Amino acid sequence: MSNIAIVEQFIAAWNRVDLDAVCALMTDDVIYHNMPMDPIEGLAAARQVMEGFKTEQIDWQMLNISEAGNVVLTERLDRFRYGDKWLELPVMGAFEFQDGKIKVWRDYFDMNTYMTQIQAITGAT
Amino acid sequence: MSNIAIVEQFIAAWNRVDLDAVCALMTDDVIYHNMPMDPIEGLAAARQVMEGFKTEQIDWQMLNISEAGNVVLTERLDRFRYGDKWLELPVMGAFEFQDGKIKVWRDYFDMNTYMTQIQAITGAT
Numbered sequence: 001m002s003n004i005a006i007v008e009q010f011i012a013a014w015n016r017v018d019l020d021a022v023c024a025l026m027t028d029d030v031i032y033h034n035m036p037m038d039p040i041e042g043l044a045a046a047r048q049v050m051e052g053f054k055t056e057q058i059d060w061q062m063l064n065i066s067e068a069g070n071v072v073l074t075e076r077l078d079r080f081r082y083g084d085k086w087l088e089l090p091v092m093g094a095f096e097f098q099d100g101k102i103k104v105w106r107d108y109f110d111m112n113t114y115m116t117q118i119q120a121i122t123g124a125t
Numbered sequence: 126m127s128n129i130a131i132v133e134q135f136i137a138a139w140n141r142v143d144l145d146a147v148c149a150l151m152t153d154d155v156i157y158h159n160m161p162m163d164p165i166e167g168l169a170a171a172r173q174v175m176e177g178f179k180t181e182q183i184d185w186q187m188l189n190i191s192e193a194g195n196v197v198l199t200e201r202l203d204r205f206r207y208g209d210k211w212l213e214l215p216v217m218g219a220f221e222f223q224d225g226k227i228k229v230w231r232d233y234f235d236m237n238t239y240m241t242q243i244q245a246i247t248g249a250t
Contacts, residue, residue: 066196092200092217108215
């Protein structure tokens with residue numbers, strides 16, 4: 001399976017909110033780095049963060065995907081549903097591979113674009 | 126010249142702070158979209174924004190670059206020097222092409238990562 005196909009399966013697993021399938025595509029020592037925050041090291045810690053998303057539905061739309069060497073680059077619109085409202089986050093992400101699994105995942109986005117929407121949806125201040 | 130080579134020339138022009146060369150690689154109706162902000166439409170408006178950077182030196186480092194169809198995806202570390210201090214901004218960018226020029230440029234980054242550094246450097250609050 002090509003690295004692009006693995007990333008496409010990875011996003012499809014997210015869209016089923018199937019964390020077992022998500023984690024099965026990452027190495028045990030994966031680094032999950034949302035660039036505005038500190039990197040998360042290791043699959044157990046990454047899973048804990050991912051379980052915290054508490055969304056009712058996920059719809060991550062792939063806008064562009066390409067690869068060079070061992071790295072797959074993606075441009076996406078990551079959508080999360082809370083009740084009847086959708087949070088929409090423009091994201092680009094880079095995925096590095098080892099032995100057919102994701103070894104490093106870096107996502108680039110504007111944290112304030114996320115925070116203002118989550119606060120509007122949940123009513124948090 | 127391949128689209129990847131055009132993007133590499135574009136970044137090289139930035140690193141010379143050569144705005145004439147930068148603009149020569151964009152279409153007249155270019156859309157320049159820093160994703161946390163509104164898109165800027167047209168080369169004249171884009172140039173005005175780019176002239177506002179007021180940096181003394183630019184060093185944009187290409188970490189990864191790949192292409193699919195008409196789109197080039199990049200992962201970069203964009204560095205700007207102010208006096209003896211460097212501002213470092215993790216960025217991913219997508220470039221769409223028309224007739225060998227950049228027609229759409231979307232950059233994804235965390236605005237707060239930029240603002241906290243520029244405020245520390247300039248002393249602005």
